[in-house]
Amino acid sequence: MSARVAELLARVLPAERIGAFAGVHGHAPAPEARPSTPEEALEVLRLARAERWSLLPLGNGTRLAGIRPRERVDLVLASRNLRGITRYEPADGTLTALAGTPWGELVAATEARHHLSPELARPDGTLGGAIAAGASGLDRLRHGPLRHQILGLSALHADGSRVKSGGQVVKNVTGYDLHRLWCGSEGTLCFLLEGTLRLYPAPAETVVLRLAAASATEGAARAHALWRAGLQPVAAVVRAPALAGPAELALVLSGRAEAVADEVALVRAQADAVEELRGTEASTARAELRTAGTEATLVASTRPSQLPALLATLERAAAALGLAPRPTLHPLLATLELELPGLAPRDERLLELGEELAGAGARLRWRGLGARTPRLAPDATASELMQRLKRALDPEGLFAGGPP
């Protein structure tokens, strides 16, 4: 099959734009088409449709660990050659770029005057990949997830039509927000071509405060106390080598100098030992906070008020299963990421831990489990509606997989 796919691809793409996807995180190897223009992408899509291939759209593949492998993929359609900033209007605070543009390139082009949200860990991930994965970053508490930054998208639908949703202005309610449907759809509905994002003014000052805590639970409680007192950090992160041991609460404060000074004073009024990092030290500490882990990871979210109960459940369940997760908490988002170092993805205890947390009301996401990634379980009516949307926009199932 692969040889035939490569042979047919050669009729619509030059040889240098045909490669091979090696397969990773349970996603099987497949031939890879790397079109460099929307027109080339359309030719590949038409060919795939005629041949009844199953397509997996891909950026640079940096987020595949969080995506359940497809049952069948005949061709990977990569956007990495669809690269470049098509419009950056600093006075307007908007940026338009092709889907395969690396995130780091977008940051570099805008950082002198603007903050690009979300603040992602991997500069080599692409704009389209981040959108397809429904990414959010370290600055989510301040600016929200990526789906809130998207002003407009264009994409190729399965029938070959090039479809636009939204636009290039910062406020717009013209027509349906199809881009909200595409964002987070993991490439199951379309192939993204281009996106426009809103930008925020670059902060004049950034300070990272570090506070020691006796445990992750206490670190989370301190963050909540500061939040109730009016603190509005860009990020609050509790990290600990183990659930029971000492932890550290890091607060990222950013904005106008006076606003940051107000917030530093607020924290210092409530805490004795505060390590204050500024300048390059703050930048380094902030970059460390957004570092993506490489281990199998379980992400659990709940309501802020239910976080202490969830942590208590986690401690009990982890001890009973003989697991020693390395927790990173985002207490103000009520989210905890549990890295499980050295654990084989096939270890049943991973799923058992998840079941315990789900039983305590947590919503779960997984990374690094490959084909064993549990399916999300929306209610039956929502699930049926999602299937109808898939059939409406991709009736022949050209894009591999269905609703995430």
Place this chain on the structure above:
Amino acid sequence: MRSLAQELRALVGAAGVVDEPTRLVAYESDALAMVTCLPELVVLPRDTRETAAVMALLHRRGVPVVPRGAGTGLAGGATPVTGGVVLSTARMRDVLELDPHDRFARVQAGVVNVDLSGLCQHAGLAYAPDPSSQMACTIGGNVANNSGGPHCFKYGATTRHVLGLVVVLHDGRVLDLAAPELDPLGYDLVGLFVGSEGTLGIATEVTVRLVPAPAVVEVQLALFRTLDGACEAVSDVIAAGLEPAALEILDQLTIDAVERSVFAAGYPREAGAVLLVELEGGAADVTAQAAALEALLARHDPLEVRRGRDAAARKKLWAGRKGAFGAMGRIAPDLYVADAVVPRTRLRELVARTVEICRERGLRLATVFHAGDGNLHPNICYDRRDADEVRRVLEAGHRILSECVAAGGALTGEHGVGLEKLAEMELYFTPADLEAACRMRAAWDPERRLNPGKLIPTHACLEVRSARPVGAGEPA
């Protein structure tokens, strides 16, 4: 066989059905008064369960359904152009949950925007979207239109604040997405639904994000001799990286109208524009922002700058802006409130074009706009009894939208497409875009009975052909 009205009364009680012609008149349009059409019936369920029963019945009967909040929409979105039944959320007014710790509220769709804001204040929180009609408009209506308001410059429109929804689908099934989720479970149905103008389902419950009320707020009101002066000051505010919560402009005719009304704010006669800027944050931060803003405004030679920090002073400074639409009633009996968006870098140029377009057609234009996000509201004063004036108003509206789209802008920033901008949708979208929208819509409502004739040009979706009159009974 019982009539539809009788069957509906059995579901929602006698007070929940309107069929007397004199009372139906109240539902013949929303705030776009130039298009009217009587519904055959109005039904007012009290909760999700009743709404589901009503929708199941209307599904069996094949009756078109037009959802309606408070009827304050300005694009004709709640006008029953194909007849059928208007489903009003006016009796769904309960706040179901207000959680100050987790900072969200769950409300029935008919809760009035300002009532929710008022409740939040007691908890030191705020519901950010604040449309001009917030004294009357409902949260469900805000969801349908993805409504904005002055403070959306900082906080974003409704879609950024909706965490969950309960939606009754076309056939009466209930889609329960009410739990406040960080990220969608699967496709983002909530994000897709917000702004869908009643064409995908009936939202009966809405879970919204609340934000902390700012510690300190200061309003500065600058009076300029010309509209250009105010627009230039706005460009400088944005370029300087100041992040006000709101940036609003009123033009000269609006100022005149305000000064001749009960909302009179003491604007001087020679003022050609008012710029209203609201700053918020911690005490030291607001003081620094205020000083920077005052220096910036001074560079544009204002006639006067007024400042206010306490609630009473701020209310006084906002009074002219909040009363602007009401005050325009003194200029002419009717007001066509247009809504378009332009890139912020082209604001001044496009504002000048709207003035020219109206002048060329002998129309009186009073402009109020959300300058910070490039959202223009050219308000054309007219008399609906004058057919030629109505024609010129519509022509001007079309021209203004065409020029905004050509400049890289959008057809609507917060009012929605409704009926008003159907023709212009083809200026903005290609046939392929509209076809994709129709297919998406059909996945929610295969018979296209929900709010037919809105949002997507009729020939694109053919929904009117599927509409059946109320009296037709159930399909064989």
